Amino acid sequence: MELKLVWIIARRELRESLRNKWLWLFAIGFAVLALALSQAGLATAGYSGLGGFGRTAASLINVILLFAPLIGLSVGSNVLAADRERGTLLYLMAQPVSKSEIFWGKSLGAAMAVACALALGFGLAALGLASSRDGHADVYLMLVGFTLLLAFASLAIGFVIGARARKGATAMGMALLVWLVLVFGGDLGLLGVTVALRPSPDVLVAGLFANPLQVFKLGAIYGLRATLDTLGVAGQYAMYRFGAALPWVLAGLLVAWSVGGFGLAFAMFNRRGDA
Amino acid sequence: MSTAARVRLIARFGMVAGMALCLLLTLCQPLTASPVQNRLIVSPSGPYMTVQDALAQAHDGDVIEVRAGAYHGPVVIDKAVTLEGIGWPSLDNGEKGTVVRLTKSGAVVRGFEIMGSGVEPDQDHAGITLAAAHTTAENNRLHDVLFGIFVAEAPDAVVRGNDVSSKPEYDMGRKGDGIRLWYSPRAIIENNVIHDTRDVVIWYSNGVQVIGNTIERGRYAIHFMFCNDALVAHNRILDNSVGIYTMYSDRVVMNDNLIRGQRGPSGYALGFKDTKDVEITGNVLVDNRAGIFLDNTPYADGFARVQDNVMAFNDVGVTLLTDSKGGQFKGNSFWENTEQVSIQGGGQGGANQWQGNYWSDYNGFDTNGDGVGDLPYTSERVFENLVDRVPSLRVLLYSPAVQAIEFAASSFPVIRPLPKLTDAAPLVQPAILPDYAVASPGNGLGMGLAALVLLTITALCGILILPPASKKSNIAMNMPQKPLHVADGGVVTESIKGKPDRKVMLLVSNASKRYGKADVLRDVSFQACAGEALALWGPNGAGKTTLVKSILGLVDYRGEIIVAGCDVRRNGKQARRMIGYVPQEVNYNDWSVQATMHFYAALKKANPAQITPLLERMGLTQHARKAVPALSGGLKQRLALAIALLGDPPILLLDEPMANLDTQVRAEYRALLSGLRRDGKTILFASHRLEEIEMLADRVLMLEQGVLKAELTPEALRITAAGQVKMTLWVPEKQRAQAVTWLSDAGSPAHMNGRGTVVAHMPADQKARVLRGLSGHGIEVTDFEIDTE
Incomplete structure (x- = not known):
């Protein structure tokens, strides 16, 4: 695999992904919400200083849980499927480049596009916070880091969808379905199981670790509070079980989701007998 | 009388008057100050080289002034003297026992840097121990001590203006208490800064006043037990595991405290167990796991008045155990707590009075502008209800699924739970925060830099997506016009x-x-x-x-x-x-x-x-x-x-x-x-x-x-693939029938279509023959079209 070719394709994919209207729709929505949240406290005389940054960041977690997977999944699913549908993937593969160079170039480009969109949203929100003399840069950047990991994990899942789908619309539909499952289905299932079976904290934590969104949430809250006590007994168990290594475990899980997702997508893309 | 005689007379009168005045002063002295206050000086250059030497020579009422320098403990003040440091002299006990011990009523220690106590918790090794009534420890700095200030059986003791921290190398459970106060009624603890210690413990002491202190990064900021008639006011309680927890005490007043960031496993800002006649007024409780926790409080026929407090951004504003009844909640501001009120074990909060509070999630209105909402406030969130019953569900906080559930509940009342509480006259404006609660503004510099970094990333991506540079190449390079070279390897x-x-x-x-x-x-x-x-x-x-x-x-x-x-x-x-x-x-x-x-x-x-x-x-x-x-x-x-x-x-x-x-x-x-x-x-x-x-x-x-x-x-x-063609011929009208006949006879089925042309079908290689044949029979073909069939 020639890295120079990967980079050439990545730059092209970055440009193509940034032309994806879904990406910008979600990115602008995220930026507006993040900016609004950063300013929302100011509307309530005095109280913003109390809840202040922690509250803003906590609200951001909610927004991120909706938007970051949506951005990752929609972009990821579109990259291969839409190119395949348009015939551009075939044309690219007819050039003297390998499948792996194409795949990883596209992955890198899409990841850069997602990072770019999220950096814009977070950057605007940070400007808002800075203008209101609020926030802790280290905590905020940790939140950004976990968000990027979540978006990359979602992107990887999107690539799995895109590696399988023949049409862009099909891929997008599947991506939205997966998003619904991750955002709502998984949590509602966990809620139902918890109410019905009252699982022990270790089982509950394992259930959380199975969902990259929950992994992100744990990491983001830990970044804010340096503890997960706010999440009750399961959070306390996670703290007890993993101690100071917890943020690394959480980040590692998200990285594993990304690596696993991209790996699976590549295997599917590479194994596919046609373009 | 000569002038000289007058001077002598005046002098003599003055002498007598002076002696009389001296006599009068001598007679009066015991009435104003007894005994005589001596000031003994301790400094590295003398006259006293050690605190202990000066103490040995001192008498009740003396002041021992200790100049800047490093001195060794232990110091036992067993006289009613004031030991006063000038220029922050240090007293170091070399990790043994208690550094300073006051055992005589009226003794005072102030102005010292005190360190190096022993580390045995069962022996209460402390920086300062007040072990007699009316003793005072003020304006000292204590660090690297196990316990900070131990007040043991010292009624009316005063602990004021000290800065106390514990052994930094120990974890929270191993550290000593910042202040430990036992059996010391009417003690006053005020304006101290206590940080990075374990607890402030106040037990078995009635009438204690805790005012104006700052207590940070400890376990229990203040733990009261069996302390009636306590007053806790104007303190800043920050980032401890638990704020102020009160047990088995009556007539407790807590007002105007700022309690923020209590995030331990329970994380109560104010907790009460089996306490009655409680006044909780004007406190600001922010960003704690729970603002107020009531367990069997008030008990018996007592009261618990919770009035004009602000509970903001806590995980739970007020947590009630089901046995807590009779609480009166009035004029409080419940601002954006994740859960405004929790009733652990489930159930309704109707056993307590909720009247005239501000609720940030109130959806009503105030048409007459009297500041009171026209609709009652009801707390009826589904997820809160579930968490009250199954606390481990709290792990799903901040999940979009939770919002989805609440949205569903608001849309379909059938799945809405019974209201947890009802406030019939909710306020529509929150309380104005007192000055002490308002956070000091930051400078925003860090976030500004973070914004710069993030927007730079965006800009870099923008640069990367610019199309490849359109280099104008002036190199004249013609395409090869001759057969190209071909790679040799393996070519047949x-x-x-x-x-x-x-x-x-x-x-x-x-x-x-x-x-x-x-x-x-x-x-x-x-x-x-x-x-x-x-x-x-x-x-x-x-x-x-x-x-x-x-x-x-x-x-x-x-x-x-x-x-x-x-x-x-x-x-x-x-x-x-x-x-x-x-x-x-x-x-x-x-x-x-x-x-x-x-x-x-x-x-x-x-x-x-x-x-x-x-x-x-x-x-x-x-x-x-x-x-x-x-x-x-x-x-x-x-x-x-x-x-x-x-x-x-x-x-x-x-x-x-x-x-x-x-x-x-x-x-x-x-x-x-x-x-x-x-x-x-x-x-x-x-x-x-x-x-x-x-x-x-x-x-x-x-x-x-x-x-x-x-x-x-x-x-x-061409021959193989030619196939059949359809030929459309433009022929003058009078010859069309003749053309159709000739074509059909010649093996090319033909007919006239409705647009005035003749259409014939034939093998593709017969086209020229057909045209020649028509011409040979005098049939004029003005135009024709051929379509492959």
């Missing part, structure tokens, strides 16, 4: 149709491909030599495109395909480097023609200097700066050909490149390809059109249902 040579020996550029041997159960290619074998042009002929579905894809290595296949010596299956990338590929239609991105060329040139590692002459040759120079989508179909295909020629590949693989072009453009394109053929390119192209094949091909590979049926010359193909 063969003599074909009388032409001199040429290298085999493309060898396809028994290539087969299946899609599911369908054979798309079956044992196709052929070869193409350098400079040869081969046409793939066949109807749709014959397998032409699959064969092209196989040659490019884009699909799996059985058999063998060698491109310029490269096995496609093993080294597809290298094989594709030898091929310029033009599909039927290409969708490009929206870059300019030139930028697109630069992208593919980079991909094919072609010299960018080739771009300008290629664009010129393809007639695209004047379109170089146009966006590709703005080009016509013909120009796009020219661009595809230009891209295919980047890197000067010896083989061109064309998959019906002219299928979508109109006649004029097709002719121009054919001319381009003819030129390339003359340049010596090996060309394999798929086509339906005889004229293309006749103009370009040396040989024709006839594919049918994936099988190579025949290999023909273009002329032979």
